Amino acid sequence: MLIKRPQDIATSEITQESVFHSRRKFVKSLGLAAGAPLLASSLRANVPNVDEELTPESIVTSYNNFYEFGMDKGDPARYAHALTTDPWSVLVTGEAAKTGRFAYEDVIKGLQQEERIYRFRCVEAWSMVVPWYGIPMKQLLEQFAPNGNAKYVEFTTLYRPSEMRGQGSVFTGIDWPYVEGLRMDEAYHPLTLMVTGVYGKSLPNQNGAPWRMIVPWKYGFKGAKSVVKIRFMRRQPKNTWNILAPREYGFYANVNPAVSHPRWSQASERRLPSTLFNPNRRPTLPFNGYAEQVASLYAGMDLTRHF
Ligand code: MTE
Numbered sequence: 038m039l040i041k042r043p044q045d046i047a048t049s050e051i052t053q054e055s056v057f058h059s060r061r062k063f064v065k066s067l068g069l070a071a072g073a074p075l076l077a078s079s080l081r082a083n084v085p086n087v088d089e090e091l092t093p094e095s096i097v098t099s100y101n102n103f104y105e106f107g108m109d110k111g112d113p114a115r116y117a118h119a120l121t122t123d124p125w126s127v128l129v130t131g132e133a134a135k136t137g138r139f140a141y142e143d144v145i146k147g148l149q150q151e152e153r154i155y156r157f158r159c160v161e162a163w164s165m166v167v168p169w170y171g172i173p174m175k176q177l178l179e180q181f182a183p184n185g186n187a188k189y190v191e192f193t194t195l196y197r198p199s200e201m202r203g204q205g206s207v208f209t210g211i212d213w214p215y216v217e218g219l220r221m222d223e224a225y226h227p228l229t230l231m232v233t234g235v236y237g238k239s240l241p242n243q244n245g246a247p248w249r250m251i252v253p254w255k256y257g258f259k260g261a262k263s264v265v266k267i268r269f270m271r272r273q274p275k276n277t278w279n280i281l282a283p284r285e286y287g288f289y290a291n292v293n294p295a296v297s298h299p300r301w302s303q304a305s306e307r308r309l310p311s312t313l314f315n316p317n318r319r320p321t322l323p324f325n326g327y328a329e330q331v332a333s334l335y336a337g338m339d340l341t342r343h344f
Pocket residue numbers: 097100101102103104105158159160194215243244245256257258259260261262263
């Protein structure tokens with residue numbers, strides 16, 4: 038299997054190939070005006086790119102959790118073609134000056150798209166390294182002018198059982214739609230992205246087209262896919278996995294090797310590709326390796342209680 042390492046992708050290739058080469062696709066798919074800014078994060082000193090082997094694109098787009106399409110890792114890639122993402126809109130409500138329904142193209146128009154190579158750690162203890170593209174969440178949210186009462190922001194996923202076969206299934210136990218939330222300071226952190234693409238292409242449906250959240254220091258379940266609602270709130274929103282199993286999944290969900298899941302340890306993880314004979318196990322890093330950037334957000338908090 039051909040694995041491209043970040044060091045094999047020269048900075049010039051990131052800036053000129055994967056960013057600018059894919060630019061036409063983005064301009065087309067995202068409705069960006071020609072000339073809208075699209076930067077590689079490697080150009081931005083405050084955002085680190087991970088210098089580890091990239092997980093092959095074939096795995097990133099075929100080994101997924103998107104229970105709206107089924108519970109098997111292969112179900113999203115198998116069934117998500119049924120999802121229509123054009124037209125797409127977002128309903129913005131709550132503690133903000135600009136609320137209402139907005140067309141996806143209008144919301145992202147003119148916003149900077151960046152490539153970010155991040156570690157991605159699922160609460161199930163597997164991990165990947167993924168070259169995402171996206172909009173810094175702060176830029177996206179500031180457009181709606183949240184007011185001083187906005188302490189949290191909630192993100193809601195599409196509910197459309199006619200196209201999402203898993204939403205008709207009783208097996209997941211999930212009360213659809215899938216919801217997630219962040220504190221405003223987490224949402225505004227420079228690492229937090231609304232992702233619109235991966236591997237230099239528009240986001241495939243199974244990864245959450247047309248856009249999904251990525252918060253690289255948290256477990257993957259915080260990254261709600263196919264977002265249709267954004268709500269600015271005074272109080273902490275509920276989140277799907279916490280509703281389903283509050284003893285197992287918290288609101289914060291910061292990657293933490295010291296806090297075990299009740300049914301398994303989080304001290305180590307399997308970096309994909311992982312096989313029986315080569316499990317590719319490695320120690321889990323506090324905050325998924327982003328402690329330097331984000332630990333201060335949680336100063337004074339008991340992270341065993343706020344897991
Ligand atoms: N978003 C929605 N709407 N539905 C889901 O089931 N699963 C979450 C998260 N976002 C999920 C979701 C979980 S558990 C993980 S690990 C990641 O998506 C997986 O993202 P990926 O398939 O792009 O790797």
